[in-house]
Structure formats: structure tokens, C-alpha cells
Amino acid sequence: xxxxxxxxxxxxxxxxxxxxxxxxxxxxxxxxxxxxxxxxxxxxxxxxxxxxxxxxxxxxxxxxxxxxxxxxxxxxxxxxxxxxxxxxxxxxxxxxxxxxxxxxxxxxxxxxxxxxxxxxxxxxxxxxxxxxxxxxxxxxxxxxxxxxxxxxxxxxxxxxxxxxxxxxxxxxxxxxxxxxxxxxxxxxxxxxxxxxxxxxxxxxxxxxxxxxxxxxxxxxxxxxxxxxxxxxxxxxxxxxxxxxxxxxxxxxxxxxxxxxxxxxxxxxxxxxxxxxxxxxxxxxxxxxxxxxxxxxxxxxxxxxxxxxxxxxxxxxxxxxxxxxxxxxxxxxxxxxxxxxxxxxxxxxxxxxxxxxxxxxxxxxxxxxxxxxxxxxxxxxxxxxxxxxxxxxxxxxxxxxxxxxxxxxxxxxxxxxxxxxxxxxxxxxxxxxxx
Amino acid sequence: xxxxxxxxxxxxxxxxxxxxxxxxxxxxxxxxxxxxxxxxxxxxxxxxxxxxxxxxxxxxxxxxxxxxxxxxxxxxxxxxxxxxxxxxxxxxxxxxxxxxxxxxxxxxxxxxxxxxxxxxxxxxxxxxxxxxxxxxxxxxxxxxxxxxxxxxxxxxxxxxxxxxxxxxxxxxxxxxxxxxxxxxxxxxxxxxxxxxxxxxxxxxxxxx
Ligand code: SF4
Ligand code: SF4
Numbered sequence: 001x002x003x004x005x006x007x008x009x010x011x012x013x014x015x016x017x018x019x020x021x022x023x024x025x026x027x028x029x030x031x032x033x034x035x036x037x038x039x040x041x042x043x044x045x046x047x048x049x050x051x052x053x054x055x056x057x058x059x060x061x062x063x064x065x066x067x068x069x070x071x072x073x074x075x076x077x078x079x080x081x082x083x084x085x086x087x088x089x090x091x092x093x094x095x096x097x098x099x100x101x102x103x104x105x106x107x108x109x110x111x112x113x114x115x116x117x118x119x120x121x122x123x124x125x126x127x128x129x130x131x132x133x134x135x136x137x138x139x140x141x142x143x144x145x146x147x148x149x150x151x152x153x154x155x156x157x158x159x160x161x162x163x164x165x166x167x168x169x170x171x172x173x174x175x176x177x178x179x180x181x182x183x184x185x186x187x188x189x190x191x192x193x194x195x196x197x198x199x200x201x202x203x204x205x206x207x208x209x210x211x212x213x214x215x216x217x218x219x220x221x222x223x224x225x226x227x228x229x230x231x232x233x234x235x236x237x238x239x240x241x242x243x244x245x246x247x248x249x250x251x252x253x254x255x256x257x258x259x260x261x262x263x264x265x266x267x268x269x270x271x272x273x274x275x276x277x278x279x280x281x282x283x284x285x286x287x288x289x290x291x292x293x294x295x296x297x298x299x300x301x302x303x304x305x306x307x308x309x310x311x312x313x314x315x316x317x318x319x320x321x322x323x324x325x326x327x328x329x330x331x332x333x334x335x336x337x338x339x340x341x342x343x344x345x346x347x348x349x350x351x352x353x354x355x356x357x358x359x360x361x362x363x364x365x366x367x368x369x370x371x372x373x374x375x376x377x378x379x380x381x382x383x384x385x386x387x388x389x390x391x392x393x394x395x396x397x398x399x400x401x402x403x404x405x406x407x408x409x410x411x412x413x414x415x416x417x418x419x420x421x422x423x424x425x426x427x428x429x430x431x432x433x434x
Numbered sequence: 435x436x437x438x439x440x441x442x443x444x445x446x447x448x449x450x451x452x453x454x455x456x457x458x459x460x461x462x463x464x465x466x467x468x469x470x471x472x473x474x475x476x477x478x479x480x481x482x483x484x485x486x487x488x489x490x491x492x493x494x495x496x497x498x499x500x501x502x503x504x505x506x507x508x509x510x511x512x513x514x515x516x517x518x519x520x521x522x523x524x525x526x527x528x529x530x531x532x533x534x535x536x537x538x539x540x541x542x543x544x545x546x547x548x549x550x551x552x553x554x555x556x557x558x559x560x561x562x563x564x565x566x567x568x569x570x571x572x573x574x575x576x577x578x579x580x581x582x583x584x585x586x587x588x589x590x591x592x593x594x595x596x597x598x599x600x601x602x603x604x605x606x607x608x609x610x611x612x613x614x615x616x617x618x619x620x621x622x623x624x625x626x627x628x629x630x631x632x633x634x635x636x637x638x639x640x641x642x
Contacts, residue, residue: 029617289470
């Protein structure tokens with residue numbers, strides 16, 4: 001157990017003292033503890049325990065704010081729900097902010113006031129990071145990304161071998177000796193990124209995207225060192241580490257002189273680079289920074305790839321990754337791509353901006369100590385999938401894929417989980433003349 | 435003017451100054467400084483945040499809890515009516531105008547329904563274990579003072595001999611308002627604004 005001394009407390013409070021932020025100030029003061037957000041959170045719904053009500057997570061942070069940073073809280077803490085940041089409080093914060101929230105933001109949209117609950121949870125995580133209280137499992141994922149360039153610590157040789165193997169697969173499939181998965185090539189239009197789970201566990205998704213690039217006649221490259229789209233620094237609350245990881249990608253795009261950074265199918269990775277990256281680095285990116293979903297939509301609109309959706313006949317449903325849809329605005333774009341590539345798509349209920357998180361967000365897949373909780377809350381997604389009757393679940397996020405695969409197994413759903421690149425690749429009409 | 439009227443006026447001024455300075459601070463700090471490339475329409479999303487997104491059909495906090503939602507609406511209606519009436523009563527100290535009986539009756543009805551909503555919301559907080567676990571002194575004090583000031587307003591309309599009670603309750607309410615959770619009278623609007631800004635920047639809102 002970590003002991004909260006004065007120095008640690010000061011470091012944590014520094015996060016909240018950043019009072020030149022009107023958004024922070026607003027959300028620290030807005031919750032009225034009506035409790036009406038309870039039913040919007042899958043943790044509360046699955047665990048049936050009041051400690052998981054979103055407002056409770058907000059209150060952990062805001063009660064500290066009131067205690068140390070408001071006059072009324074300093075003078076009369078008991079009257080204003082102001083609480084000490086002590087060992088007990090810090091432990092509760094770890095349990096609920098790291099272990100009881102995926103920062104999916106579902107409750108935010110449904111809050112009666114409009115409190116950005118996940119933003120406050122993130123601030124709470126930053127406070128814990130400042131006190132060295134990040135769960136070791138999550139921290140080791142971040143350390144791996146910083147020390148090796150990817151969060152799974154895959155050695156470069158192993159990665160290069162996998163890519164070469166996938167390139168051979170591509171050549172075979174396309175029956176074209178010129179089909180390529182380029183590595184470390186300069187002056188290409190696109191710099192593409194991967195979730196390290198792809199080379200490690202799902203290499204065929206790399207071939208699927210390579211097939212899309214091949215069909216589009218794209219000029220693209222991967223990096224052999226800095227290809228990792230993920231950024232668990234977004235989740236561990238250590239902004240210096242998040243900045244370092246984002247900078248690795250930024251620098252690599254510059255080194256290779258690419259025009260567009262395309263973020264592979266990863267929800268939080270897309271968020272961390274597309275939306276947070278420029279703020280971490282405190283600069284606007286000189287190059288375009290888009291997701292693979294947007295790129296595929298562009299290809300379809302411009303006629304650069306042709307799809308035959310009758311090649312995807314099975315009943316399919318969509319899992320909306322929170323960081324791409326609710327927190328990334330890609331609701332319509334993603335459906336445009338999927339409906340162009342698949343014939344028989346049915347929505348979950350609820351879906352889109354109201355969709356439930358798969359349960360694997362917020363860095364949960366890296367925190368094995370919360371596995372039991374993670375799979376229990378995944379029951380909500382399992383139920384949603386079951387009700388659609390679909391045989392395939394499509395999602396443009398490898399983190400979600402990982403959680404969905406585990407849910408599939410745990411709840412015996414008997415479905416296939418696919419990324420969008422896989423669905424699009426399956427529907428491609430390849431023009432052999434190109 | 436009588437001493438309790440002065441106390442209420444001073445409390446009102448303190449409340450206004452604290453809230454105004456909070457508002458000025460928020461305005462001075464301005465919009466979030468976001469260096470990512472904007473994807474949506476921020477003004478449209480802010481507008482949606484205050485309109486479509488507030489519709490009871492858009493929020494689970496409303497459509498899953500309709501009785502509480504309606505109670506809350508009525509309660510807030512009574513609060514704003516009471517605040518408006520307070521200003522009127524202050525002006526009326528020198529005007530000595532009579533309130534029309536029909537208007538007085540309508541106000542009474544609104545205020546008693548509103549106060550009843552406040553009491554029911556308080557009872558829910560006391561008796562619902564989960565809500566109680568979220569609550570602290572601020573939640574009870576804020577509710578009691580707000581409900582009490584509505585009752586005091588209704589009683590004052592009914593009979594001006596309740597004047598001392600009315601002005602003292604109003605003074606207590608104003609002294610609490612900018613410090614307790616009642617300060618959401620300001621932060622509610624700021625939160626809706628920021629939410630609209632956030633979702634608008636990323637193209638999530640206005641929801642299509
Ligand atoms: S719905 Fe919003 S205001 Fe109400 S308790 Fe939840 S976070 Fe707070
Ligand atoms: S952000 Fe998601 S997981 Fe966290 S409290 Fe809200 S609904 Fe629950």
C-alpha cells in the first residue's frame with residue numbers, strides 16, 4: 001500500500017490547480033449528485049453496486065478539489081462534501097478510476113447536467129500517476145512502448161519477419177509478385193500504423209489492409225520500429241509518457257517524409273494520436289492525421305476501390321468503439337464503409353453514440369487484476385450481440401476485437417469478430433490490370 | 435427598510451458577486467485550446483447541446499426516470515419563479531403595488547407543486563440507499579434551503595405578515611447558493627457549453 005505524504009498530495013493537487021482551464025473548472029463544479037447516470041454505466045448495470053455509479057467516480061476527484069482548492073471546503077469540509085486525500089481515498093481512486101471505469105463516456109451523454117465524467121476520471125488518473133499509483137500491469141505496457149517502440153515489446157526482427165511472411169501471403173493471394181507491404185520507405189503518401197496485437201496475434205488483418213492499399217494503388221509504408229498506433233499513456237494518466245509515445249509516431253512520419261499519418265484500427269490509439277497527439281506535443285501537425293476508417297471511406301467515394309457486398313452475405317452487426325464513435329465522430333463514416341462492404345448488417349440496441357463499451361477500454365485489457373470485472377461487464381455486450389442474431393461482429397478496433405474474442409468465448413456466442421479492413425478486403429473486386 | 439430586508443439584499447449582492455466573478459473567470463479562461471484539426475461544427479453542436487441533446491428522449495437520465503425528471507423540471511421552475519419574485523418584492527418595497535389575485539393564485543399553485551417536488555426529491559435521497567450513499571450534507575442543505583425558500587415565497591404571497599420569515603430564508607438561500615451544489619445554476623450552462631464544444635469539435639454532435 002502506498003502512503004500519501006504531503007509531497008505526493010501536492011503533486012496530485014497540482015493536476016487540479018491547473019486552473020487556467022475553464023473546462024476543468026466547469027466539470028469540477030457541475031455535478032449535482034442526482035445519481036441519474038447510474039443506469040448509463042455498464043459497471044453499475046453489471047455489478048449492481050452503488051460504488052460504480054459514475055457520479056461516485058466524479059466525486060472522488062471533486063471532493064478533493066473542494067477540500068483543498070475551495071475556501072468553503074477548507075473551512076467547513078463536512079458541510080460541502082469535501083474530503084481528504086489520504087491512503088483510503090487514494091486506494092478507492094485506484095479501484096474505481098482505473099478498475100471501475102473504461103472512460104467510455106457513455107454516461108457523459110446521458111448526464112442530466114452534462115458533466116464530462118470520463119474527463120474527470122482522466123484527471124483522477126493523472127493525480128494517481130503523479131503519486132506513482134498507476135497499476136503495475138498498465139504501467140508495464142506503457143514502459144514497453146517507451147523502451148521498445150511497441151506496447152507488446154515485439155523485437156524488430158520478429159516484426160520484420162511477420163511482415164515479410166504477410167507480404168508473401170499477399171503476393172500469393174494477389175498472384176502478383178509486385179504486391180508489397182513496404183517497410184521504412186521514404187516519401188510515400190501514407191504512413192500506416194498497427195496495433196501490436198496485429199503482428200502478434202492477428203497478422204491476417206495486416207494482409208487485409210495491405211490488400212486494400214494494393215487495390216487502391218496506394219503509395220504507403222510501415223515503419224519497422226515505430227508502427228504502434230496505441231498509446232497507453234493516455235490511460236495511465238502520465239502525460240509526459242503519453243507525449244513521448246505520440247512523439248515517436250510524429251517523428252517517424254517526419255523522418256520518412258510521409259504526407260498522411262493513417263491510424264490503424266484502434267480506438268484509443270486513434271483518439272490519442274488524432275485528438276490528443278497535437279495537444280501532447282503542443283503543436284498542430286503539419287501532415288494529415290486520419291483513421292483507417294476515413295481512408296477506406298475516401299477510397300470508396302473516389303472509386304479507388306470497388307466492392308461487391310454480396311461477397312459478405314452473412315448477418316453482421318457492428319460494435320462501435322467508444323473512442324472512434326462517441327468520442328471521435330465517425331458514426332456515419334463507419335457505417336458508410338461497412339454498408340458498402342456488407343449486404344446484411346443489423347444494428348445492436350443501443351448503438352452508435354449510445355453504444356455500450358465492449359468492456360475492454362480504458363486500458364482494461366492491460367490490467368489483468370481486473371479481468372473478472374472486465375468479463376462480467378462484457379456480459380452487457382454479449383447480450384446485445386446475442387439479440388441481433390448476427391454471425392459476425394465488425395469493429396474497427398483491435399482492443400475491442402480482443403475483448404470481443406474473450407466475450408465470445410466466455411458467453412459462448414459462436415460469432416466471428418472482424419475488423420473493417422477484413423470486411424472490406426473480403427468484398428474487394430481486384431482489377432488485375434493495374 | 436427593515437433590518438431583515440437589508441440582510442436579504444446584502445446576501446443577494448454577495449451571491450451575485452460570487453457568481454459573477456465565477457462567470458467572469460470562466461469567460462476569461464475562454465474555450466479549450468485544442469490543437470487537433472477540427473472535424474465538426476462547434477457552434478451547431480453547442481446549440482444542440484442546449485436544445486436537442488436536452489430533450490427527454492435524448493437522455494437516459496430523463497427517459498429512464500420520468501417521474502424524477504418531471505419533478506426536477508417543476509422544482510427548477512419554482513426556483514426560478516421564486517428568484518424572479520424576490521426581485522419583484524424588492525422593487526415593490528417602494529412601489530407598494532398589489533399583486534392581482536389571479537396571478538397570486540397561479541404563483542401559489544406553481545410554488546406549492548414545486549416545493550412538493552423538492553420534498554419528494556429529498557425523500558428519495560433519504561430513503562433510496564444508493565442515492566443516500568452518494569449524498570453529503572451539501573445535498574441535503576441545498577435541497578432544504580431551496581424548498582424552504584419556495585415555501586417562504588408562497589407563504590409571503592399568501593400573507594405579507596410572513597415577511598420576516600421570508601426575507602431571512604431568502605438571505606440564507608443566497609448565502610448558500612454560490613458555495614453549495616446550488617452553484618450549478620451557473621455551472622450547468624458552462625457544462626452544456628463545454629460538452630457541445632467537445633462533441634462539436636470532433637463531429638459527434640449535432641447528432642444526425
Ligand atoms: S447524472 Fe450527472 S449530475 Fe447527476 S449525478 Fe450523474 S454525473 Fe452528477
Ligand atoms: S465513462 Fe463509461 S465506464 Fe466510466 S463511469 Fe461513465 S459509463 Fe461508466
